[in-house]
Amino acid sequence: MAKAKTPHRTGYHHGNLRDTLIDAAIQLVEEGGPDNVSVREAAKRAGVSPGAPFRHFQSKTALLTAVAEQAMNRLTEAVANALSEVDSADPIVAFEAIGQGYLEWAIGNPTHFQIISSRTLIDFDASDSLRGQNEAIRRKMIDLLTQAQRQGQLAANADFDHLVLAARAFVYGLARMVVDGHFPEWHPSEPPSLAVRKALHLFISGMTNLSEARSQEPLPPLSSGRLDRNGQFT
Amino acid sequence: MAKAKTPHRTGYHHGNLRDTLIDAAIQLVEEGGPDNVSVREAAKRAGVSPGAPFRHFQSKTALLTAVAEQAMNRLTEAVANALSEVDSADPIVAFEAIGQGYLEWAIGNPTHFQIISSRTLIDFDASDSLRGQNEAIRRKMIDLLTQAQRQGQLAANADFDHLVLAARAFVYGLARMVVDGHFPEWHPSEPPSLAVRKALHLFISGMTNLSEARSQEPLPPLSSGRLDRNGQFT
DNA sequence: TCCCATTTGTAATCACTGCTTACATCCCCT
DNA sequence: AGGGGATGTAAGCAGTGATTACAAATGGGA
Incomplete structure (x- = not known):
């Protein structure tokens, strides 16, 4: 946990308000999701006036960004x-393990997953920590695919960029389906944790068996009509 | 558009407030996303007092659910x-087209996509229309896979449930990555609309070339430690 | 040791939100 | 013609993020 070593409140001053506020925010997130977080309530739990948090965080977004950084640390830890x-030694097995670790963490910590995935609740771009850890995972994925290619498990002309994108989209989509509550509509028959593992395994299997022939076929054309901003074809 | 046939405001009564409010809400959504919608502002644009909308919608959620129903109609239309x-005649080509249509619509209408995908902004379960249209798409996917299997394009023992889940997760994940703004981190080199098509094609290719052997391998074990709710292994 | 600038808290306030209640107005049906 | 139900208004509640002016405590230099 985010050990907030509070040197006892001395009366007027709090002592370690910043960390205490982050902890309070985390607690609020866990109780009722990101929308349950309010600066006022965090302040109240820290035993402090409603305006005090703004000495430590420029905005609510900044507070939630700090929460996201802690969450991201734990995600990285779970993946590692x-x-x-x-x-x-099979790099594909390791590749699958990354996905599995990611999914287990996301399913086990849905609200934290929501926060690190949002770009409106937090200021992702402003955080070196968030960007860095994200990039580290992406690099690891590329490394493993490179190894797999050397060992002949992927085609020599495999399209790494789109493969990594596809893998990420797949895992992200699964996680979001669980977290967003789409599972009842799309796969009611099994607990998500199990279904997700099976789907992931299916995906990895497909990925490693891509025949060069079919994957090199020309893309189907775009729909002839263009979409206007109302989703109508014109 | 949601033709709000307004029979002239007669003075006190509006005439067609319900539809007008939906249109106003749609406008607000398009201007600044779901968070930009407020009941008050919708009322103001309809030229009506702040309390009036609650005669027609029990809650803000109900208003947004009505918006979602219209959006879902357009999504269904786009897919069709x-x-x-x-x-x-290739069912796999049709299967890919569904994904492509879904993605084009989602990318072209990001805020509407956000609304129909949310289970907190709207009351999905309460809407027969939303549930029905969702189920119709799912059925169509299963139909096409069944045809593909008959034609030998999928293994005889193909796992339809998890295949459909995987396909849905993949497409949903791609759409969300675009809409949530994750593309800069994961695929900065190409416009999303193109990258998404390529990734989709890659996925379809992998799906149809699943070797029975590998996909029938036992699942890798769960991580030995269990995750606590803070994402720590215990 | 004292003093004062800096840091960190408070109090009051603003504009905004979703939502409720009591009351006013108007339309339609008998 | 008139009354009942539907639909609007006005006022107000509690809660939000954020800003401002002010007060208290802290700690480093003389």
Whole structure:
């Protein structure tokens, strides 16, 4: 946990308000999702006036960004943990483990997942930490695919950029479906944690068996009509 | 558009406030996303007092649900349109077209996509229309996969449930990545509309070339440690 | 040791939100 | 013609993020 070493409130001054506010915000997030966080309530829980937090955070967004950074640390940790438990030299197995670790964390921490995935609740671009950890995961994925290619598990002309994009989109989509509550409509018959593992395994299987022939076929044309901003074809 | 046939305001009564409010809400959504919608502002634009909308919508959620129903109509239309333009008997081509139509609509109408995908802004379960149209698309996907199987394009023991789940997750994930603004981090080199098409094609290729052997391998084990609600392994 | 600038808190206030209640007005049906 | 139900208004509640002027505590230099 975000150890807030509070040196006892001395009366007027709090002592460690910044960290205490982050902890309060985390608590609020866990109780009722990102929308349950209000600066006032965080201040109240820290035993402080409603205006005090703004000495430490320029805005509510800044507070939630601090929460996101902690959440991202834990996600990175979970992924690293999943990787370290792989007892195989097969890079594809490791690749799948990343996805599995990501999904387990997202499903186990849905509200934190929502926060790090949002670009309206937090200021992602302003955080070196958030951008850096995200990029680290992406690099690891590319590394593993490169290894797989060297070992002949991927076609020599495999399209890494789109492969990584596809893998990320797939895992992100699964996580969001669970978190957004879309599972009842799309897969009611099984607990999400299990269905997600099976789907992931299916995806990895498909990825490694891409025949060069079909994947090199020309793309189907765009729909002839263009979409206007109301979704109508014109 | 949601033709609000307004029979002239007679002075006190509005005449067609319900539809007018929906239109105003749509306008607000298009201007600044779902968060830009406020009941008061919709009322103001309809030229009516702040309390009036509550005669027609029990809550803000109910108003947004009405917006979602209109958006869903257009999504269904876009998908149907994409399907009708397929000039091939290959069910896999049609399957890809559904994904392509979905993605084009989502990218072209990001805020409407956000609304129909949310389960907090709207009351999805309470709307027969929303549930029905969603289910119709899912059925169509299963139909096409069934045809593909009959024609030998999918393994005889193909796992339809998880295949449809995977396809849906993949397309949903791509759409959300675009809409949520994750593309700069994951695929900065290309316009999303193009990258998305390529990734989709890659996914479809992988799906149809699933070797039975690998996809029937046992699942890798769950991470040995369990995740607590803070994302820590215990 | 004292002093004062800096840091960190308070109090009051603003504009905005969703929503409710009591009351006014108008339309339509008998 | 008139009354009942539908639809609007006015006023107001509690809660929000954020800003401002002011007060208190802290700690480093003389």
